Amino acid sequence: MYNQNQAEIFTSGNEGVCSLASIFDEIPDIYKNREALSHRFVPEGLPHREGELKELASYLKHAIKNFTPPNILVLGHTGTGKTVTVKKVLGELSRVVGDKVDIAYLVASGTKFQILNEIAMELNPNVSFKGLGFKEAWNRFRRMLDKDKITIIVLDEIDKMLPSESDLLYFLSREERVCIISISNKINVLDMITDRRVLSSFNPIKMVFPKYNAEQLGDILEYRAKEAFYDGVLDNEVIPLCAAFAMDREGDARYALDLLMYAGDEAIRRMNSKVTVEHVKIARKKLEEDFIRNSIRNLSLTQKLLLFAVMKKEGESPRSIYTLCNEYLERYTGNTLTHRRLSSLLGDLELYGFVTYERRGRGRGKGTRWSLYLNDTLDRNLIISVLKEELAEERRV
Ligand SMILES: Nc1ncnc2c1ncn2[C@@H]1O[C@H](COP(=O)(O)OP(=O)(O)O)[C@@H](O)[C@H]1O
Ligand SMILES: [Mg+2]
Structure with a gap:
């Protein structure tokens, strides 16, 4: 058990021994909410995605009147805000309709059985198809769909299940009162579906998210930084530099946000209470290393x-x-x-x-x-x- 005396050993005024009592006080406090820069965080607003939010909402609005929305395919480069935009609109939809619409969100990787199992668990955490064959699991899944409601299934990174698991897409898209929202970085993802039956029953409306330019990235970073950092912590050149570096990565907003967070962490590590261009440059190097490390691991x-x-x-x-x-x-x-x-x-x-x-x-x-x-x-x-x-x-x- 923690013993207060242990702390006192360090605070006994002994020369050269650091005082633990103040160890946290000395570390600069620059973050108001560091989480606001993380991948999981869904921000209040999405600058430069107003059009996409509205378009998506216009398709999904049918669900409010209990009609099935069309299937949708959201395309665009990595970090163009596809996932966050879809999550945002669905969050708003469920706020409006409550539990009158069932929603499942998942990254579509694995076998069709695993994906189906995950969809089922998203819809009802008590369900598991463990030990069943796919056919049996599918039959049970169909029975658990509540036909009084609309069911919306988001298959993020759908290219991961194509073409090998495209059967599942066929089965799902033939179900009444089920709407599939699919998301992919691969612009030609539909070419990965070779079976014409699948294409004709899935038949989604396509939305393409354009890449962000440097100015737009700057606005996005500014917006997220307001939530994440205390006022005055970022040097003026920090955000423009993060945006410029992210332009080398095709305007990837995720990369831009990672840079900003790594830069903030670096400032703290160096006991600086301001984030500077220097920190951003080190952050870029670290991210590069992480990237190489992961690529080699894979x-x-x-x-x-x-x-x-x-x-x-x-x-x-x-x-x-x-x-x-x-x-x-x-x-x-x-x-x-x-x-x-x-x-x-x-x-x-x-x-x-x-x-x-x-x-x-x-x-x-x-x-x-x-x-x-x-x-x-x-x-x-x-x-x-x-x-x-x-x-x-x-x-x-
Ligand atoms: N317009 C925006 N405003 C605020 N944050 C954004 C915006 N676009 C993207 N982001 C953020 O950038 C990161 C990447 O977005 P994401 O939706 O995951 O991209 P994609 O799914 O297209 O790869 C996420 O942290 C997201 O919250
Ligand atoms: Mg995504």
Whole structure:
């Protein structure tokens, strides 16, 4: 148990021992509400999304009169406010109609069974289809739908369930009194549905959310910062710089907000009571590192080994990299892969921006030679240290 005497040991006036009693007081208090910058926070207003809010509301208004709204597909780049806009309108709808409309929101990843189970649990937390087959689960799901009400199901990031689980979309979209709101970053997501039956029964109204420009991002940040920070905490250039950096990420508002929060945290860590441009620059670096860390974590073991081989043999030909990679593979898994397979995995690494190919002529009639390099915009030390951590972990497993 916590013992007050323990605290007193530190406050006994002993030179060189810090006083715990005031340790929190010394830390600058810059946040009024740090949560207001988080991903989960649904803000009161959404600057520059008035049109989208109204359009969505115009479709969903039918539910107030107990008619089924049309199915909707919300498209747009990451961080254009799709999820928050949909949540906002649905929040307002349920405020107006109370429990006369059933609403389920979920990210549509997993098998059709898992997704169906999650929808059911969203509608009624006591329901679980565990242990059932999909058919049986579907039949039970149909029975639990209350046909006196409209049911609205939001399938966020719907591309994750396509095309493999598109059956579920077919079944859901054929149900009466069910409205499906789907959301995706992939502009061509409908092309992922190959079955014409699914397309014709789903048949959504499309809404495309445009990217934010720097000025709009500035307004959004300003708005969220008002809630998050005390007055006067942010230097004048902080928000414009966050907005400018986010423009390099196609106007991603989530990234802009993350930058602002990391910058605020950095200021506190350095015991500064003002957030400055310096803090934003450090925040950008940290976010970059997090991003790289996550990207490497998401690679397969073979891709990690392949990337490691590229770094060991930079400037060499694909063939010599495949050979080294197979040596590693042999040690880690006891198996090797064909050059053809490795070449396709290497292609993925190029696509993700980890490696680049350079083409060198060998002189007339002697064909060309390819050399492989780590993408030089990346921080090599960071990549090596993350790869080493990851590979040690794989070994342990
Ligand atoms: N117009 C806006 N006003 C205030 N915050 C916004 C606005 N647009 C996006 N955001 C915030 O930016 C982040 C990303 O938005 P989100 O809806 O998750 O984007 P998407 O679903 O398009 O990827 C969220 O924290 C969201 O609250
Ligand atoms: Mg989203």
